[in-house]
Amino acid sequence: MTINDNNAAPSRPMEPIKLDNLLISFTTEFQRVWDTKNLRSSPAGFWRPAPPPDVLPGYFSMGDIAIPGFANINGTNVAAVVREADSPSIDSTKGKALRRPDNFELVWKDSGSGAKTYVSIWRPIPPEGYVALGLVCASDHEKPSVNSVRCVRMDLVTPATAGPLIWSDKGSGAKQNFSAWSIEPPIAEAGEICFLPGTFTGVQSHSRPSSYLASYALRVPLTVQSNAAPATPMLSGFGSPSPIEPATVTQVTRLPWFAVRDDMHPLEQLRLSPYYRLERADRYVLVGHEHNAGDQYRSVKWTAARAQNASLLQVFNRLTAIEFDRAWPIRTPGDDWAIRFSASLTKTFTHTETSSGGWGKFYPLEVVALAAKNTMVAVYQLQSEYRLLRVDNTAVTFGVEYSDDESLFLSQYPSEKDAMITCPSPKASDHEQGEASFGQDEIPVLPTEQVMVTTDTAP
Known part of the structure; x- marks a missing residue:
């Protein structure tokens, strides 16, 4: 079941980071999608960035947030959110900076766990030339809306790797195994900054993801x-x-x-x-x-x-x-x-x-x-x-x-x-x-x- 927790202090807009026709800003407001209170596993919470429309109009999440524990992260955590710039790309052949996913691929669901509520985790399938920067959760076994997340044009990101473990369903009794991992940015080249939106990645096992699992960070030049x-x-x-x-x-x-x-x-x-x-x-x-x-x-x-x-x-x-x-x-x-x-x-x-x-x-x-x-x-x-x-x-x-x-x-x-x-x-x-x-x-x-x-x- 989705629980709304919107008691965070109002966000203050900042001048967005501009990367070609992509605008990047930050929100401290989130909506809880689900947590593991009904699962026989370690505690964890899954949240969706919710940029307030009056402060950050037109901004979208790039994926959901996973944290260990049940704490309310509103007003204490921060995530990057994105929107399309008003001006097009300086290269007319590149097109929009953001696109909706074409579809979603199921990564994990809690079937067999005996939990009173249904939960599932999905990987966005991006259009050609775009990438997904994180997974998306659902408080049922249905695919999320394609409007719940945006994919980013491939030339605006750089490959990243899996970081520390956030949560695994070990002990939950679910038919499928699953583990959620943070994402680690690559070492930046001279004159650039690589950073993560705060999203997570995951695999159908309790083992660390191998290097082939696609993960990405935003890459912006330091002018x-x-x-x-x-x-x-x-x-x-x-x-x-x-x-x-x-x-x-x-x-x-x-x-x-x-x-x-x-x-x-x-x-x-x-x-x-x-x-x-x-x-x-x-x-x-x-x-x-x-x-x-x-x-x-x-x-x-x-x-x-x-x-x-x-x-x-x-x-x-x-x-x-x-x-x-x-x-x-x-x-x-x-x-x-x-x-x-x-x-x-x-x-x-x-x-x-x-x-x-x-x-x-x-x-x-x-x-x-x-x-x-x-x-x-x-x-x-x-x-x-x-x-x-x-x-x-x-x-x-x-x-x-x-x-x-x-x-x-x-x-x-x-x-x-x-x-x-x-x-x-x-x-x-x-x-x-x-x-x-x-x-x-x-x-x-x-x-x-x-x-x-x-x-x-x-x-």
């Missing part, structure tokens, strides 16, 4: 807004240059609420800050300067400290879950994310270098320059600060910094011909032994990278 880079500093005289140039916000990416850990409940995040802004501000920092008043070239050397700090990076990750050099979240026992997902930032956003190994470099950088006669020279290094902001522009936590040893800039006064900067990469063997501690006046065990800054002006 980056780019602004002009800061102007390279130029010397205008023989006086000491400024040690730090003004910072410029050069790149901004927007993260959905469920991909960020904050010091509020996830559903408060959905209500108060449905999106977060992760921004990168770049600036040039002075590595060193030298006034060569003589009439010969002079070699000068400075040591540039890394802006990266291993301890601060660990704390930033613990507070926000965000990783800069790999996908997150890193799965640990007891994870309780409102929406299961995997996200990975673009390499152009997290690394100004051509190599992605910079976030693991904490040892100092040695910089060598040649100062021409009667010349002031200065070498600058590009440094970035990353800040995570809520919708109201408050910071979630402190910012973290990153320095780029490939973006070194030479300025000289008086201005001569173009300077040449090279940054040879260290050999792999240079780093195989890891980092070593060293005192204030000691040289680190590992060879430091050298940057040779030269000009083509004759002495």
